[in-house]
Amino acid sequence: MDKMDKKDTIAAIATGSSAGGLGVIRISGQKAKEILTTVFRPRKAARFTLKPRYMHYGSFILKNKGQKELLDEILAVYFPAPHSYTGEDVAEIHAHGNNLLLHAMLDYILSLGIRQAEAGEFTKRAFLNGRLDLSQAEAVAEIISAPSVEGLRLAAAKLHGRLGQCIEDLRTQIEYIRRRLCLAIDFPEEEGECLPHAEFHALVGKLQTDIEALINAYDRAKPWQEGALVVLAGQVNAGKSSLMNALLGRERAIVTDQAGTTRDYLEEATSLAGLPVRLTDTAGLREIAWIMENYQNKSAHLDDERTKEIIAGINGNALSGRNAPINPIEAEGICRSLSLIEKADIVFLVFDGNAILKQCRKDTDEIYAAMQAELSLLPSHAKTICIWNKADIAPLAQEELRVLEEKTACPVLSLCAREKKQGTYFHHSIDDLARKAHEMLIAGNEIKSEIAPNRRQAKLLQNAYDELALLQTEIDFLPPDITAIRLESAAQFLSAITGLCGVDETFNAIFEEFCIGK
Structure with a gap:
C-alpha cells in the first residue's frame, strides 16, 4: 500500500463545499480522541467525561499567541475503534456550515500534528480495516452521486452487503467444484469421488446462469445508476439543436439557419419523465458515402487509424449529398456522431419535415423512402424514435x-421543437416525447432485483463468465489439473469485486473517485 494507507491520523471536512447550516469535520486515527479533547471545551466542564457515541455540546477553542480563542459553538462526538466508520478511533466536530469557519478549524486541527485526508481515504480505511468489502465501499460513492431514487435504492442494497454476499455464494460454488476436481487430480484411482462430466457441466452451467443474471441486472439498472445516453441524430438543419434546447428548457445549443453549426457533440445531463439521461446533440449526418461505408464496414472510431486517414484526406472541395462543401473538422464531427449513435441507449432521429414534403409532396411511400434512407445509417440494434420536426x-x-x-x-x-406551446398543426409535445423515451428505455428493463453491479463489477462478472464458458468446452478433453486453472481464474475475477484479491492500483483508482471527506 502507498503512504496514504499508513496508520497516521487524518482529518478533513466531511460535508459539501457549499455553505449550509451544518458542517462536519471528521478525524480518524490514533490521535483522534486527543485532538478532540484539545479543541473541544464542554459547556459544563466540571466532571466532564467524553462518553463514546454521544453528542456533547460545547465550543471549539484554539490557542492564538498564548490566548484561547473561541471559534464556534459545536457538537462533538467520539467513536472508539473498532465500532466506527473507519474501524479506527474517529472524532467528529459538527459546526456551522460557513466554509471560512470550517477551514479555519481544519487548519488548526492539522497544525496539531496530523495530516489532511486524501480523496476517499476514510472509506478506504474502512475497507482495509474490514468494515466494508470493496463492493460496499463503491456503494458509498454511488449513494453520493446517484442520479435517481432508484439508483439510491440499488446503491443502498450494495452498501448493506447484498452484492458481496451474492459474490461469496458464487465463490463457494466454485470452491466446491474445485475440491471435486482436486480429488480427481490427487486420487485418480478413486473414481467414485471424482466429478462426472455430466455433473460438472450442470454445476458450471448453474454458475453461468447465476453470473449472467447479475450481468443482466446491471444492464437493466444502468439507466438508473449512470443515466441513459440519448443521442439526437439527423441531417443538418433538421432541428436537433432546437430540440435539445426544448428538452433542456434553456438555450444550450446554438441555433441558426446555417448548415453544419454543430461541429462537435454537446452533452448535458437532464431527465426524461424522471429517468436520468445524458442528452447529446451531434453534428449533422451528411451523406458522404465513403465515410459511411468505412464506418459501417470497420466500426470506425476516432482512434481508428483508417478513420484518421480518411478525415485527413478530406479537403474543402469534398461535397455532401446536398452539394455543400465539407471540411475535415465537420467530417471528424460526423465520425464522432456515428460513434456516439452506436453506443446510444436510444436515438432521437430528427427529420426536417418541411424539406421532406417539398420533395415528396405528402406521398407516404416517398416520405417513408426518405426516412428509411436515414434510418439505414443507424446501427441495427439502436432503439429509435423518429421525430417529424x-x-x-x-x-x-x-x-x-x-x-x-x-x-x-x-x-x-x-x-415543432421551436414552439413554446403545442400548436394547431402538430400532434405531440415535448412531454409526449419524454414519456415515450422513458417508456422505451425501461421497457424490459424493470428492476426485478435489488442486487445490481456497477460497470466495473459487471466487467469482472463477464470475465468470470467467459472463463466458465471456455471451461465448458474444455472439460471433456483436458485433464482436471488444467481445467482447475479456469476455475481459479474465474474465482479471482469474482474476488476482485469484493476486494479479496487485487492490486493496489485498482484499489487506489476506485477510492480516488471519491470526494474529500469520504
Whole structure:
C-alpha cells in the first residue's frame, strides 16, 4: 500500500463545499480522541467525561499567541475503534456550515500534528480495516452521486452487503467444484469421488446462469445508476439543436439557419419523465458515402487509424449529398456522431419535415423512402424514435403518422421543437416525447432485483463468465489439473469485486473517485 494507507491520523471536512447550516469535520486515527479533547471545551466542564457515541455540546477553542480563542459553538462526538466508520478511533466536530469557519478549524486541527485526508481515504480505511468489502465501499460513492431514487435504492442494497454476499455464494460454488476436481487430480484411482462430466457441466452451467443474471441486472439498472445516453441524430438543419434546447428548457445549443453549426457533440445531463439521461446533440449526418461505408464496414472510431486517414484526406472541395462543401473538422464531427449513435441507449432521429414534403409532396411511400434512407445509417440494434420536426409548417395527419410507424417499425412523433406551446398543426409535445423515451428505455428493463453491479463489477462478472464458458468446452478433453486453472481464474475475477484479491492500483483508482471527506 502507498503512504496514504499508513496508520497516521487524518482529518478533513466531511460535508459539501457549499455553505449550509451544518458542517462536519471528521478525524480518524490514533490521535483522534486527543485532538478532540484539545479543541473541544464542554459547556459544563466540571466532571466532564467524553462518553463514546454521544453528542456533547460545547465550543471549539484554539490557542492564538498564548490566548484561547473561541471559534464556534459545536457538537462533538467520539467513536472508539473498532465500532466506527473507519474501524479506527474517529472524532467528529459538527459546526456551522460557513466554509471560512470550517477551514479555519481544519487548519488548526492539522497544525496539531496530523495530516489532511486524501480523496476517499476514510472509506478506504474502512475497507482495509474490514468494515466494508470493496463492493460496499463503491456503494458509498454511488449513494453520493446517484442520479435517481432508484439508483439510491440499488446503491443502498450494495452498501448493506447484498452484492458481496451474492459474490461469496458464487465463490463457494466454485470452491466446491474445485475440491471435486482436486480429488480427481490427487486420487485418480478413486473414481467414485471424482466429478462426472455430466455433473460438472450442470454445476458450471448453474454458475453461468447465476453470473449472467447479475450481468443482466446491471444492464437493466444502468439507466438508473449512470443515466441513459440519448443521442439526437439527423441531417443538418433538421432541428436537433432546437430540440435539445426544448428538452433542456434553456438555450444550450446554438441555433441558426446555417448548415453544419454543430461541429462537435454537446452533452448535458437532464431527465426524461424522471429517468436520468445524458442528452447529446451531434453534428449533422451528411451523406458522404465513403465515410459511411468505412464506418459501417470497420466500426470506425476516432482512434481508428483508417478513420484518421480518411478525415485527413478530406479537403474543402469534398461535397455532401446536398452539394455543400465539407471540411475535415465537420467530417471528424460526423465520425464522432456515428460513434456516439452506436453506443446510444436510444436515438432521437430528427427529420426536417418541411424539406421532406417539398420533395415528396405528402406521398407516404416517398416520405417513408426518405426516412428509411436515414434510418439505414443507424446501427441495427439502436432503439429509435423518429421525430417529424417543423410540423407547424409541414403537418402530417394522424393516419399518415400511423402508416409511417408501421413502415419504419419505430415510434413517429410529430412536433415543432421551436414552439413554446403545442400548436394547431402538430400532434405531440415535448412531454409526449419524454414519456415515450422513458417508456422505451425501461421497457424490459424493470428492476426485478435489488442486487445490481456497477460497470466495473459487471466487467469482472463477464470475465468470470467467459472463463466458465471456455471451461465448458474444455472439460471433456483436458485433464482436471488444467481445467482447475479456469476455475481459479474465474474465482479471482469474482474476488476482485469484493476486494479479496487485487492490486493496489485498482484499489487506489476506485477510492480516488471519491470526494474529500469520504
